[in-house]
Amino acid sequence: MACSSDFITFICDVLAPLGEVRFRKMMGDYVIYVNDKCVITACDNIAFVKKLPCIAELMVDAETGCAYKGAKESYILDFQDRQKVLKVIETLWKELPFPKPKKK
Secondary structure (H helix, E strand, O other): OOOOOOHHHHHHHHHHHHHHHEEEEEOOOOEEEEEEEEEEEEEEEEEEEEOOHOOOOOOOOOOOEEEOOOOEEEEEEOOOOOHHHHHHHHHHHOOOOOOOOOOO
């Protein structure tokens, strides 16, 4: 089952205080960017973030799962605590690289 547009809009609204938020549909699901860095993979109305050491302490009680078959295990964001979500994404954003420019 793919993500609903309401779910994607909700995530984008929550992340709006962090800057420019956009999304891109990828094979029925979505990736969400904040200030041009991919920070969330959304599948089946679940938001996944990379399991990196920089957010391990913030996500110690978080559920984990895989966004799709063959994907690495990721943390699942719980949007009940929006301030925590913002802190996680802000911390993660600092560690993630910008996408490589596409060759023409």
